[in-house]
Amino acid sequence: MRTTFLFLAFALAAFLVCSAAEPELAVVVHKSTTVDAVSSGDLRLMILGEKSKWPDGKKVTAIETLLDSPERALLLKTVCKMTDAVLKRYYMHAAFTGTEISAPKEVASSEALKQFVARTPGAIGCILASDVDDTVKVLKVDGAAPGEAAYKLR
Amino acid sequence: MAIPNGPTLNIRGFFDFNFGVGSVANPLVFPIVSNGCGTCGNPVTPPHTAFQAGEFDLFLTSKLSDHLSFLGEVVLGPDVTNEFGVDIERYQLTYKANPYFSASAGRFHTSIGYYNTAYHHGNWFSTAEGRPIMYLFEDSGGVLPVHMVGVSFTGEVPRTEKLGLHWNAEVGNGNTSTPAAETSVQNFYSDRNFKATNLAAYVKPQFLPGLQLGGSWYHDGLSPAGLPEVRQNIESAYIVYFNSDWEFLNEAVLLSNHLLGTTRPFRSPMAYTQLARKFGIYRPYFRYQYISDNVKDPVNILKGTYYGPSIGIRVDFADYAAFKLQFNHLFQSSQPAGNGLNAQLAFTF
Numbered sequence: 001m002r003t004t005f006l007f008l009a010f011a012l013a014a015f016l017v018c019s020a021a022e023p024e025l026a027v028v029v030h031k032s033t034t035v036d037a038v039s040s041g042d043l044r045l046m047i048l049g050e051k052s053k054w055p056d057g058k059k060v061t062a063i064e065t066l067l068d069s070p071e072r073a074l075l076l077k078t079v080c081k082m083t084d085a086v087l088k089r090y091y092m093h094a095a096f097t098g099t100e101i102s103a104p105k106e107v108a109s110s111e112a113l114k115q116f117v118a119r120t121p122g123a124i125g126c127i128l129a130s131d132v133d134d135t136v137k138v139l140k141v142d143g144a145a146p147g148e149a150a151y152k153l154r
Numbered sequence: 155m156a157i158p159n160g161p162t163l164n165i166r167g168f169f170d171f172n173f174g175v176g177s178v179a180n181p182l183v184f185p186i187v188s189n190g191c192g193t194c195g196n197p198v199t200p201p202h203t204a205f206q207a208g209e210f211d212l213f214l215t216s217k218l219s220d221h222l223s224f225l226g227e228v229v230l231g232p233d234v235t236n237e238f239g240v241d242i243e244r245y246q247l248t249y250k251a252n253p254y255f256s257a258s259a260g261r262f263h264t265s266i267g268y269y270n271t272a273y274h275h276g277n278w279f280s281t282a283e284g285r286p287i288m289y290l291f292e293d294s295g296g297v298l299p300v301h302m303v304g305v306s307f308t309g310e311v312p313r314t315e316k317l318g319l320h321w322n323a324e325v326g327n328g329n330t331s332t333p334a335a336e337t338s339v340q341n342f343y344s345d346r347n348f349k350a351t352n353l354a355a356y357v358k359p360q361f362l363p364g365l366q367l368g369g370s371w372y373h374d375g376l377s378p379a380g381l382p383e384v385r386q387n388i389e390s391a392y393i394v395y396f397n398s399d400w401e402f403l404n405e406a407v408l409l410s411n412h413l414l415g416t417t418r419p420f421r422s423p424m425a426y427t428q429l430a431r432k433f434g435i436y437r438p439y440f441r442y443q444y445i446s447d448n449v450k451d452p453v454n455i456l457k458g459t460y461y462g463p464s465i466g467i468r469v470d471f472a473d474y475a476a477f478k479l480q481f482n483h484l485f486q487s488s489q490p491a492g493n494g495l496n497a498q499l500a501f502t503f
Binding site: 053083092096 | 166215223225246248250252253256258271272274276315316360363397398470473502
């Protein structure tokens with residue numbers, strides 16, 4: 001009984017430590033953006049270029065960092081749910097079928113992404129939650145903010 | 155020639171090269187038909203072993219303004235005469251006012267079902283080597299009007315974001331009224347005043363990214379020589395699902411040709427299912443298809459019943475090139491069942 005209790009306590013502690021250590025992706029937007037939250041479905045559509053307008057009519061400008069960055073890897077896994085090769089083919093196929101979608105603009109680093117979002121109304125991008133500062137606004141995703149247990153972008 | 159501050163023309167190419175063995179290996183000419191009666195007249199498709207060029211496809215796009223864009227597809231390909239022919243398979247100028255309304259004019263793939271608008275002339279995009287028989291191009295013996303010359307309107311339905319509801323409406327020249335015409339698609343001259351119309355809709359629900367369900371209804375009036383007027387209806391329904399690993403396509407189409415003054419239409423049901431699973435760079439797949447074109451239908455060029463499996467594997471050995479190997483077995487009501495094995499290199503450049 002005591003061994004079982006100790007085992008469960010150890011497992012719980014290990015789980016909490018591992019969860020805490022997982023990097024989280026924060027969804028950042030220009031400070032003038034009128035929404036405070038976005039659904040994971042809408043976020044995916046914006047990043048994939050299928051949703052081009054915010055509710056107030058402003059144009060969505062999606063930004064992403066370069067392929068080798070940890071932010072990009074998390075974005076592909078948790079938001080796009082595609083590998084990079086599949087994503088490239090997705091954009092090409094959209095063009096081939098006459099569907100006009102815009103791939104995200106690419107910037108060199110999360111700092112560059114933050115600067116772009118900070119000066120571009122309608123811009124949206126994803127950076128590591130640890131890189132967020134007060135130049136950008138962070139959106140909740142599916143009702144949860146980075147750091148909360150229910151937050152899924154990790 | 156670059157136009158200062160003007161639109162830029164982007165060109166992307168697609169090509170496939172094949173080696174086929176057997177009577178039903180060739181994905182483009184499959185099977186060969188001529189005005190047979192279905193069970194007594196179609197010539198037997200001879201087995202063949204040949205290296206074959208597929209379609210050399212030049213895909214052109216240009217953005218003329220924030221709202222205006224152009225798309226074109228020029229295809230060069232050989233046929234059984236060994237001559238290369240040139241076809242302008244698609245050309246469309248599109249004005250996109252907003253996500254809810256865009257209008258296109260030109261020649262496009264009719265929004266019947268899913269496969270016809272998802273896959274065009276670049277074989278690299280499709281998992282399998284060739285189109286399902288029901289979606290064969292008109293000049294390959296296909297019975298459906300897969301191309302239309304006219305106008306197309308499409309968009310999202312407002313306030314249905316969670317459902318992802320889209321609509322589509324098209325008006326244009328349907329296919330020629332003469333089944334044996336050399337060119338079925340009426341690019342320049344229409345043999346009748348009646349225009350074909352097509353209405354389609356589909357949903358892409360957010361709760362399951364990759365799922366799409368849809369349907370369409372096509373209506374046209376044909377005037378075949380020596381016959382009463384024909385009212386043609388084509389209904390389609392489909393459900394498809396894609397994710398990073400799986401691909402599952404299911405479609406059904408019912409083609410009805412009703413000669414005015416007769417009691418019942420000639421009905422031709424068609425369907426296929428296709429399943430593929432990705433294992434790294436390997437993607438094995440299976441397709442089963444069925445098409446039954448009423449042998450008494452005076453409008454259809456393809457007559458008889460065809461069904462059978464295709465099994466293959468696609469290997470994405472490079473980001474923009476793939477090798478495919480596919481075996482086809484096809485029961486054909488007009489002749490003995492056919493077998494074929496085709497190897498294909500498909501790539502984009």
